[in-house]
Amino acid sequence: MSVPAFTGSNVMDVDAAKIRGAGSNVHFDKVSVAYGAHVVLHPLTLDIAPGEILAMIGPSGSGKTTALRAVAGFVRPASGRIRIGATDVTDLPPYERGLGMVVQNYALFPHMRVEDNVAFGLRAQGADKALIGERVKDSLATVGMSGFAKRYPRELSGGQQQRVAIARALAVRPRVLLLDEPLSALDAQIRRNMVEEIAKLHRDLPGLTILYVTHDQTEALTLADKIAIMRDGRVSSHGPTVELYRLPPNRFTAEFLGRANLLPVTVTEGATGPKGFATARLGDALLAGAARGEKPGDKTLLCIRPQHLSLTGDEEHTNRIVGTLKEVHWQGELTHLVLEVDGTPVRVSATRLPVSLPERGSAVPLFFTPGDTSLVPEDVRG
Amino acid sequence: MLVWSRPGRIVIWLVFTLLFGVLFLAPLAVILLSSLADQWNGVLPSGLTTEHYSDVVQGAAWKAVKASLVTGFLASAVALVSGTWAALALRIQDATLARVLGVLFFIPSAVPSVSVGLGLLVAFSHPPLLLNGTIAIVMVAHFVLISAFTFGNVSAGLARLSPDFEQVASSLGARPAYRLRHVTLPLLAPYLVAAFGLSFALSMGELGATVMVYPPGWVTLPVSIFSLTDRGDVFAGAALTMVLVAVTLILLLGLERVTGRQARS
Numbered sequence A: 001m002s003v004p005a006f007t008g009s010n011v012m013d014v015d016a017a018k019i020r021g022a023g024s025n026v027h028f029d030k031v032s033v034a035y036g037a038h039v040v041l042h043p044l045t046l047d048i049a050p051g052e053i054l055a056m057i058g059p060s061g062s063g064k065t066t067a068l069r070a071v072a073g074f075v076r077p078a079s080g081r082i083r084i085g086a087t088d089v090t091d092l093p094p095y096e097r098g099l100g101m102v103v104q105n106y107a108l109f110p111h112m113r114v115e116d117n118v119a120f121g122l123r124a125q126g127a128d129k130a131l132i133g134e135r136v137k138d139s140l141a142t143v144g145m146s147g148f149a150k151r152y153p154r155e156l157s158g159g160q161q162q163r164v165a166i167a168r169a170l171a172v173r174p175r176v177l178l179l180d181e182p183l184s185a186l187d188a189q190i191r192r193n194m195v196e197e198i199a200k201l202h203r204d205l206p207g208l209t210i211l212y213v214t215h216d217q218t219e220a221l222t223l224a225d226k227i228a229i230m231r232d233g234r235v236s237s238h239g240p241t242v243e244l245y246r247l248p249p250n251r252f253t254a255e256f257l258g259r260a261n262l263l264p265v266t267v268t269e270g271a272t273g274p275k276g277f278a279t280a281r282l283g284d285a286l287l288a289g290a291a292r293g294e295k296p297g298d299k300t301l302l303c304i305r306p307q308h309l310s311l312t313g314d315e316e317h318t319n320r321i322v323g324t325l326k327e328v329h330w331q332g333e334l335t336h337l338v339l340e341v342d343g344t345p346v347r348v349s350a351t352r353l354p355v356s357l358p359e360r361g362s363a364v365p366l367f368f369t370p371g372d373t374s375l376v377p378e379d380v381r382g
Numbered sequence B: 001m002l003v004w005s006r007p008g009r010i011v012i013w014l015v016f017t018l019l020f021g022v023l024f025l026a027p028l029a030v031i032l033l034s035s036l037a038d039q040w041n042g043v044l045p046s047g048l049t050t051e052h053y054s055d056v057v058q059g060a061a062w063k064a065v066k067a068s069l070v071t072g073f074l075a076s077a078v079a080l081v082s083g084t085w086a087a088l089a090l091r092i093q094d095a096t097l098a099r100v101l102g103v104l105f106f107i108p109s110a111v112p113s114v115s116v117g118l119g120l121l122v123a124f125s126h127p128p129l130l131l132n133g134t135i136a137i138v139m140v141a142h143f144v145l146i147s148a149f150t151f152g153n154v155s156a157g158l159a160r161l162s163p164d165f166e167q168v169a170s171s172l173g174a175r176p177a178y179r180l181r182h183v184t185l186p187l188l189a190p191y192l193v194a195a196f197g198l199s200f201a202l203s204m205g206e207l208g209a210t211v212m213v214y215p216p217g218w219v220t221l222p223v224s225i226f227s228l229t230d231r232g233d234v235f236a237g238a239a240l241t242m243v244l245v246a247v248t249l250i251l252l253l254g255l256e257r258v259t260g261r262q263a264r265s
Ligand SMILES: Nc1ncnc2c1ncn2[C@@H]1O[C@H](COP(=O)(O)OP(=O)(O)O)[C@@H](O)[C@H]1O
Pocket: A035, A040, A058, A059, A060, A061, A062, A063, A064, A065, A066, A067
């Protein structure tokens, strides 16, 4: 059976395909983008599975928006193909791609009421009145904005406008939802709530494939099934969220996704034992950590997250390093300490402190379990 | 520059009031007074009369008002449509071409309008382009002179329009024509109305080119005023000027109300 290509007019076909239940995958096949001689996206190959939330994160200017806009059809790839489901959309105009898009500043149509904004896509596609009415009600209910149908966008708060923007995108039953920094215009408190609401939205619409572009690692860690980390127009790393956080494949990923202490070590023994830990030397200390195929003599980095370092040891915490205490910042729930180990600053976020806190400048032992660490290769570039 | 001291502010206001009064209000006041003057030999008119107004109303005033309004309306409407079209079309061209064409558009407003009129007269006085002596050539002259302003206004509006609106519309399935009708033009509306108002005002006051090309029977207000004062009938010319000012003002205020309502809705 061949899957019919989506075109602007066959709203009913798309509906019949029950997009809600079964989303489409998005496939970047060696997609590159250049503005003149300036290459902003180097050949990118990436797959977003049906129903998956892929967070694309990276510093500003790393090419995230460019990649998203290539999917939407507003940036023409210099080479490569983009497929959505079975359809090669590379040469399709944006209005035939069957997507929903939400941008940073919402871009609600200011001259239309909320309900007309939400109805826009279906009207543009020539859907019939009854269907539009039903979908508008549905979509507004999904984002909890049913009571605001008659308002104009300027009569809404930022968070409410964002919900309407999402409802507007959902009303067309998109195959893929594209979100470009959707929360970065909101303040911190509302942003946290909205992250949770987007997570809930995806639980309600599990088939919806989402490409979520952000520079905020918290949003990515909270929402994403998988994360792609962008750097200078390339995917620096790509993988399931938890795995990428626990076993970052390079320094850039370790530092961009959460906070990380990266200690330069020399491998003394490759993966051994039931858990496959490698052993590495840091100064006088021998440490164990999750291996990545290192050989004895390799110089590499040992990654430890600040919250995995403890000032108090127990039998689990078989790794031990000693640092000089430099700074202590008490923050109520957490205490942040900065130590220096072998010339490298090391951050510790501790929930439990010893009864008497050591003096600044004194030597302090730090304990951690091998399972919380991993060996990370130094980046080849930069 | 911000001036905080009280005397400083008073001085600034005085200078402003003086400038505004001398440059803008005084000529208008003099014209108003002339239009009502019986005789004016001393510092002030010797007496006031509405005679000039009844003269011009009984004379060619209404025909002139009609000629000006029709010309202004048609030339502005055509300029609005073509200026908008040009601005929209140039937007998708590459930037250099757009800039060059944009400058070309403004050339007629840099040339003295008399020369524009002369040029049209010469250009359109041979078949097959024989417009000489028709109303159409007046329209063409006005169109040439004002289209740069509609184009400029609409281009400015387009430049300020975030591309997000149109892109979101496209991604939701709106084809270009639907998007233009339901998103781009409504968002541009304030600029379109402003462009229309400006064109209309310019057309209402246009003299140089019109004098060169107008046919008998299509004498616009400025041309009538010019020929009245040229004949020495200064007071009647002043009265007609006040009619012109009133008509233009009513028009612009009407448009302002339309845009104001739009901005509020
Ligand atoms: N229209 C454009 N013309 C030229 N360069 C552009 C254009 N849009 C983006 N760029 C460049 O492409 C690079 C990537 O931009 P972008 O994809 O917006 O990054 P991000 O979304 O990750 O911040 C940047 O260096 C930016 O300057």
